Amino acid sequence: MPWHYIARSMRGHPVRPPESGIARRKSIWERIHLDPWLLGLLLILMGSGLIVLYSASGQSLDAVIGQSMRFGIALVGMVIIAQFSPSTFLRWAPLAYGVGVAMLVAVDVVGDVGMGAKRWLVIPGVIRFQPSEMMKLAAPLMVAAYLNRCELPPRLRDIVVCGVIIGVPVVLTAIQPDLGTSLLVSSAALIVVLLAGLSWRLIGFIAALGAAGVPLLWMNMHNYQRQRVLTFLNPESDPLGSGWNIIQSTTAIGSGGLWGKGWLQGTQSQLEFLPERHTDFIIAVLGEEFGLVGMLALLLMYLLIVSRGLWMASSAQDTFGRLVAGSIILTFFIYVFVNMGMVSGILPVVGVPLPLVSYGGTSSVTLLAGFGILMSIHAHRRLLSR
Known part of the structure; x- marks a missing residue:
């Protein structure tokens, strides 16, 4: 500490040590949050x-x-x-999820067909896009927002609710048909559930349930x-x-x-x-x-x-x-x-x-x-x- 700070301290004045240059001045990366x-x-x-x-x-x-x-x-x-702050994503997660599901329904009704599948929405002269891509972020955000309000590790009731949240966009994507994207949407959201702290016993039960559903999946492919x-x-x-x-x-x-x-x-x-x-x-x-x-x-x-x-x-x-x-x-x-x-x-x-x-x-x-x-x-x- 410089001598004049020591002198001020000895005279009874409150002294706050100077902050370092790094603490006083944020880097450009900190200012733009990157x-x-x-x-x-x-x-x-x-x-x-x-x-x-x-x-x-x-x-x-x-x-x-x-x-x-x-x-x-x-x-x-x-x-x-x-x-944007993480709290913003938390607040907007339900809206993003709802809009994404609505667009997946719109794809089924008025979607554009390409390569034998109906996966795209077209705004004439503006853009052609796949709403299912949006669900790769919206679905895990929604599951995380729900689990954020629950006691962790999640109880069976909470897992069932998460299953419904995941299942709606996955089914709507799979019937386009787009098996690859539906698997990615489900995996992105399931990772959130796993990170929330599932017990190994429950993970084993879910895995066995999934294995039992393979014949049903095969019949509907x-x-x-x-x-x-x-x-x-x-x-x-x-x-x-x-x-x-x-x-x-x-x-x-x-x-x-x-x-x-x-x-x-x-x-x-x-x-x-x-x-x-x-x-x-x-x-x-x-x-x-x-x-x-x-x-x-x-x-x-x-x-x-x-x-x-x-x-x-x-x-x-x-x-x-x-x-x-x-x-x-x-x-x-x-x-x-x-x-x-x-x-x-x-x-x-x-x-x-x-x-x-x-x-x-x-x-x-x-x-x-x-x-x-x-x-x-x-x-x-x-x-x-x-």
Whole structure:
């Protein structure tokens, strides 16, 4: 402590030691409620995705520019969302959930059909979007808002209520049909319930109940969905039909070897043997052109993002914040796991894009909106701790 502060203290004057420069002046990141480490990792991931997309899209600048614009819009949305406090998300969760369910009902009535499924709402001349993407955030927010009012760990009655909250959007999404998105919506919301502190006995009971419902699920699946499961079990049974995607993707990944064939030099992708190479199967392009090293680098990037997100979630100061933050980052991990699993042949093909790498707008906006909520929870934790 400087001598003049000591002198004032000896004369009986109250003395408050000077705060450090860090305490007195907030950094730019604190003022805009963003985490620089997580933001930097996301930007590197998106930049890498654009490089792979250029090759996967047949060297289309239009695709890269379009995806860059979507990323820009999603980043702006993330920054805006990060400015709201977690209490705002808590208050607005029921409204967001209700609007999302209403839009899913509207899809069933007046939705736009594409690729044999009715999944989109169209505002003529303005936008075409999938309301089911919104439920990947609205459903876990609603479940977390409900559990925030309950005594934890949740009782059976609370779990039943959560099951209803989850079941409504999942059923409405599954009948579009969109099995992949319905599974992601259900997993995002179920993670909230698990993080609330279920006993292992109850988890086992729910798992057994789910296993008992598999035959019912099978009977209600569409023919193409059943075929995907059968193809997963034996892709060689129809190598020129339903097994084509898996065979070509695993061939592309395997042919890349250790270092890959080089950017724009992939044969499976550039000669168009690989289907959906700019969306669901884009990681096969990366594996063929950048090899095992490139895929490990991408996995490391995802691991760093998930690790940073889990640390941010663990430091949340209230129940709602911990449940929502944990759900957001673990759902992101599930995205990565499911996409890589289906492309490598260890999971059935369910149409899940690779986060922030695959071509697409609605998914990117949803993901970055989730990261905006995560950063808000973390930033306001710092504000409350001052």
